Amino acid sequence: MTGIFSFPPLSLYIHWPFCKSKCPYCDFNSYVCDEIDHSVWRQAYLDEMRFYRKKTGLRRIVSVFFGGGTPSLMEPDTVAAILKEVDKLWGLPADTEITIEANPTSTEADKLREFRAAGVNRVSLGVQSLRDDALKKLGRKHSAAEALLAVKTASRIFDRYSFDLIYARPDQSVADWKQELGEAMEYAGGHLSLYQLTIEKGSVWYSLHRRGGLEIPDENAAADMYELTQEMMEKNGLPAYEISNHARIGEESRHNLVYWKYGDYAGIGPGAHGRLTIDGDKWATCAHKIPELWIKKVKSQGHGAHPFEFIDSFEYGREMLMMGLRLREGFLLDDFQKETKVSFQKFVHPQILRRLLDEVLLEVTDDRHIRATAAGRQRLNAVLAQLVSN
Numbered sequence: 001m002t003g004i005f006s007f008p009p010l011s012l013y014i015h016w017p018f019c020k021s022k023c024p025y026c027d028f029n030s031y032v033c034d035e036i037d038h039s040v041w042r043q044a045y046l047d048e049m050r051f052y053r054k055k056t057g058l059r060r061i062v063s064v065f066f067g068g069g070t071p072s073l074m075e076p077d078t079v080a081a082i083l084k085e086v087d088k089l090w091g092l093p094a095d096t097e098i099t100i101e102a103n104p105t106s107t108e109a110d111k112l113r114e115f116r117a118a119g120v121n122r123v124s125l126g127v128q129s130l131r132d133d134a135l136k137k138l139g140r141k142h143s144a145a146e147a148l149l150a151v152k153t154a155s156r157i158f159d160r161y162s163f164d165l166i167y168a169r170p171d172q173s174v175a176d177w178k179q180e181l182g183e184a185m186e187y188a189g190g191h192l193s194l195y196q197l198t199i200e201k202g203s204v205w206y207s208l209h210r211r212g213g214l215e216i217p218d219e220n221a222a223a224d225m226y227e228l229t230q231e232m233m234e235k236n237g238l239p240a241y242e243i244s245n246h247a248r249i250g251e252e253s254r255h256n257l258v259y260w261k262y263g264d265y266a267g268i269g270p271g272a273h274g275r276l277t278i279d280g281d282k283w284a285t286c287a288h289k290i291p292e293l294w295i296k297k298v299k300s301q302g303h304g305a306h307p308f309e310f311i312d313s314f315e316y317g318r319e320m321l322m323m324g325l326r327l328r329e330g331f332l333l334d335d336f337q338k339e340t341k342v343s344f345q346k347f348v349h350p351q352i353l354r355r356l357l358d359e360v361l362l363e364v365t366d367d368r369h370i371r372a373t374a375a376g377r378q379r380l381n382a383v384l385a386q387l388v389s390n
Contacts, residue, residue: 008277010059010090011258014045014082015269016071017291020103023139024204025166025197029271029289030069042078044298045268046085048287051303052266053089055278059264061090063097063255066120072102076114083119097122097160097254104150104163105142112150112157123154124193124253125163130180134169151187160251162191167229168222169197170215177225178232185236190251194229195244196222226378243326243377260327262320262339270294270304275311275319282311316340317347318388325380325387330371333364344370352386 019030064086066079079100086092099122100115102108112123127147129135135144142150147163154161165184167177184192197216199209208214217225233239238246242260245253258265267274267285271294274285287304288294294304311319317340324331333344340347356362361376361383376383 008059008264009062010056011063011065011255011263011265012049012061012086013255013265013267013269013272013274014064014066014071015267015272015287016066016068016074017270018073019068019070020073020141021139022204024208025138025200027200027202027206028069031291033291038075038078040295042075042081044295044304045078045082047298048268048303048305049082049085049089049266051305052268052274052276056090056264056266056276059090061086061092061096062263063099063258064092065098065255066100068101070103070108070126071100072108072111072115076111076118079115079120080118092119099124099253099255101126102150102154103140103142104147106146106149109146109150109153112153116157121158122160123158123162125150125154125161127151127163127184128166129169130165130183131176134172137170138166148187155187155189160191161189162193162253163187164193164195166195166197167225168217172217172225174221174224174228178228181229181232185232188236188238190238191245191247191253192233192238193245194233196226223378230374239328240377241328243380257327260323261331262323276308278308282316283308284311285309313340313342314347317342317344321347321387322384325370325372325376325384328371328377330365330369333368333370336370348387349389352389356383356386 015029017029017031018033018036020032022030022032064083066074083092083098098120100120101124102112104125104127128138128140130144130147132144135142151163199206199216205214230240233246237248240246241252242256245256262275264277265274266276267287270287270291271289272287276283276285285308286306288297288306297304317336320331320336320339337343360373361379362370363373364370372380372383
């Protein structure tokens with residue numbers, strides 16, 4: 001990047017921490033709150049963005065992502081005010097991807113036009129399932145009919161939209177998932193996020209599963225569902241560009257690609273994480289998680305961030321590797337060595353790398369990309385554990 005902009009480009013993640021209810025599988029930093037002073041929250045976001053502007057300097061904004069929590073519970077005026085401030089602080093190019101996550105309840109779906117008017121140009125809907133019984137188990141407050149109506153509504157308002165589904169759910173068979181995914185394809189636009197259920201520590205289901213009160217499909221069934229997903233999505237022109245994300249060419253989430261390509265992003269809001277290059281060094285940022293504490297910190301000091309943490313060459317390489325191998329294309333060895341200033345051969349034990357290559361879990365392409373094979377992506381957690389073990 002040359003001219004008036006500092007290098008590298010920047011993305012913004014805006015975290016809205018509130019939900020109407022807490023889903024049992026969720027371990028995100030989210031809270032149920034009956035009363036929210038939207039004017040206070042609006043001002044806090046603006047103040048913290050100003051803090052980060054001083055840290056980053058002038059950058060070219062490539063994406064803004066409103067996540068949560070349930071950011072579609074925000075007032076559209078708050079979204080508009082945030083985007084106006086982004087434009088004032090950094091500039092907001094016309095081609096910036098601006099995404100909001102939304103639940104497909106009728107109330108929130110009705111707000112989609114207001115979010116579009118506020119400046120949002122992409123929506124990601126948390127559908128999760130097209131089966132009413134599964135939605136109830138997942139703690140979702142919408143029906144399958146509401147979900148499909150919301151997807152149709154989004155398709156009329158936004159040129160770019162996506163929705164999420166979860167598979168390998170309790171009591172779900174491979175045949176069930178095949179039928180459900182086939183139905184989802186009838187409503188898909190250019191992007192679908194398809195997540196295999198994982199029982200995350202900190203979620204309600206984690207304790208229940210450990211006590212034997214929750215059964216999910218075994219590893220073989222889950223693997224079959226994963227392979228079926230890849231086959232069906234490839235056939236329908238939405239191949240996986242990342243482990244759980246599928247898109248037509250050119251419809252990939254630009255914001256999430258910033259994460260996976262280890263670009264710079266500022267995390268705004270309670271518990272939001274970030275990665276920033278400042279004066280040539282990479283820094284990890286993280287905000288206080290509790291909403292009340294974050295608000296208090298912003299009011300008293302202009303931001304709710306913990307002290308920034310320097311990322312040394314080893315941690316830089318570890319994070320770059322763990323994120324990059326999630327992508328179908330992997331990452332360039334030359335980029336890895338340029339950014340970390342450490343050769344890949346020194347970072348990863350040669351015997352471990354050779355074993356993973358021999359087992360065809362990793363491969364090195366002619367243009368020096370290192371990437372996980374189809375088998376490696378299916379076993380990515382195990383592959384990564386070996387690569388970063390030394």
